[in-house]
Amino acid sequence: MKIALIAHDKKKEDLIQITQKYEAILNQHELFATGTTGTKIMERTKLSIHCFKSGPLGGDQQIGAKVSEGEMDMIIFLRDPLTAQPHEPDVNALIRLSDVYEVPLATNKSTAILLFKELQNLAEN
Numbered sequence: 001m002k003i004a005l006i007a008h009d010k011k012k013e014d015l016i017q018i019t020q021k022y023e024a025i026l027n028q029h030e031l032f033a034t035g036t037t038g039t040k041i042m043e044r045t046k047l048s049i050h051c052f053k054s055g056p057l058g059g060d061q062q063i064g065a066k067v068s069e070g071e072m073d074m075i076i077f078l079r080d081p082l083t084a085q086p087h088e089p090d091v092n093a094l095i096r097l098s099d100v101y102e103v104p105l106a107t108n109k110s111t112a113i114l115l116f117k118e119l120q121n122l123a124e125n
């Protein structure tokens, strides 16, 4: 599967920790990320990730373009609901496109873990 990993700054540590925990299963998939998120995950895991631009510089839109082309199967987007983002329209556009194309998208850690567990189930069965 093609999986996008994105986290706002205050959620990056959470995303790093769950990617570490599920590294073995994520390693079997093709990973994408916004720039800073992907770089930080690669620093702390052995995962190989294709990094797009940083979110505020268009990375969310690049991932949205992949969704619209049928080139993204799952998105983990740990949003910070308590901090205003300068690129809020881009964030909303990506979430909207994931609904348009029915791409599973997790916006918090609990849902992300459920999706990663499902990846494990799919690999075992």
Ligand SMILES: O=C(CO)COP(=O)(O)O
Pocket (backbone or CB within 6 Å): 006, 007, 008, 009, 033, 034, 035, 036, 037, 038, 053, 054, 055, 056, 059, 060, 087, 091
């Ligand atoms: O802002 C983001 C998503 O909206 C994340 O971008 P970075 O991974 O570049 O910090």
